[in-house]
Amino acid sequence: MINKISASVAEALASVKDGATVLIGGFGTAGIPGELIDGLIEQGAKDLTVVNNNAGNADQGLAALLKTGRVRKIICSFPRQVDSWVFDELYRSGRLELELVPQGNLAERIRAAGAGIGAFFCPTAFGTELAKGKETREIDGRQYVLEYPIHGDVALIKAEAGDRWGNLVYRKSARNFGPVMATAARHTVATVFEIKELGELDPEAIVTPGIHVSKIVKIPRVATQAGGFRKAA
């Protein structure tokens, strides 16, 4: 019998190893898997590469993970925020490596990993600093930059509801990076507020089919809070 429901965050994250690449979902306030990030801090894996759109806010969540000193490198599109002081300090003191990636390239490189694509030519960033040193090609009169996939060892995502096969649905713009990250990691863990019986989730509306999910953990429903994002990024 397939049962991807985990009794606890600790159990779901037990297999995370030192040196892992960890894809973490979320954009702004929406879709951040806070319980799983806290669980990863607790779990203690180190020498991590983290992939997220941002680089943490204030002192909680991803910022708290960075603060442990167990993250070697971050791959993101927008690290600088009004309250990204943990990242700022680590980056400025040379203790955290940054790979800055345009947001659409970040999403597509993760998608490519999940889709078995070896690399792809993308027009974004051609002729800019962020394409320096990368292979380029003119195709049909337009210039493209060669981009490689971003594979994860682990993906941590936040969904709304799931079932024991690992099928997931999301809520509003909290979907963001979740579905692509789920496909791109060897071990995908999702938190859900509700666990449904098989067949209860409308098959026409399932966003992430269970094949992409390793573990789901039910967490108490807490409305997503504001905070940390008042100033425009």
Added chain:
Amino acid sequence: MMNAPKYQKRTKDELARRVAQDIHDGAYVNLGIGMPTAVANHIPAGREVILQSENGILGMGPAPAAGQEDYDLINAGKQPVTLLPGGAYFHHADSFAMMRGGHLDICVLGAFQVSARGDLANWSTGEAGAIPAVGGAMDLAIGAKQTWVMMDLLSKAGDSKVVESCTYPLTGIACVKRIYTDLCTLECTPQGLRLIDAVEGLSREELERLIQLPVATAN
């Protein structure tokens, strides 16, 4: 001493209204963070315009009433928004595919500098020691059928932000089609700038003096 200018700048609202005036009925539009966001408030009555937000929303509505905020429903500037009836959610890769694939009609962005041929610089001032951050700027710049820039023509120091070639790090090459400013509306072409309109009392010659580049007339 210089004579007082015989013209008045467009206010922020007037500039937003000027941009909105050119957005056609039925257009799919992405409004960048900052000044462009205000364009949504000035879409002329009778035109149905569908707004995209790159974090996975099509059919984005206005900000919710105080107390009605849902922080699972935010725009790319991370502010709470609403969804119009008929709106849809999708994931980040689909959202940027929608943009990069040329499915959006118009994208309106802010800028530090735009060159006469449409090169855009809007993500970094290249200042030493600054923490770089790009977000969706480079994807937006090259994605839509038309990229428009909305900005003040002159910097606070009085320098033209429309330039022969950008000195700030580039966001995209030859990607800007039109520049809407507080003093004029310009088209970027492979041959250089072309005047679409200017505020009353501002002559083309005076505008060329401000920009220090030739500005061709409408034809």
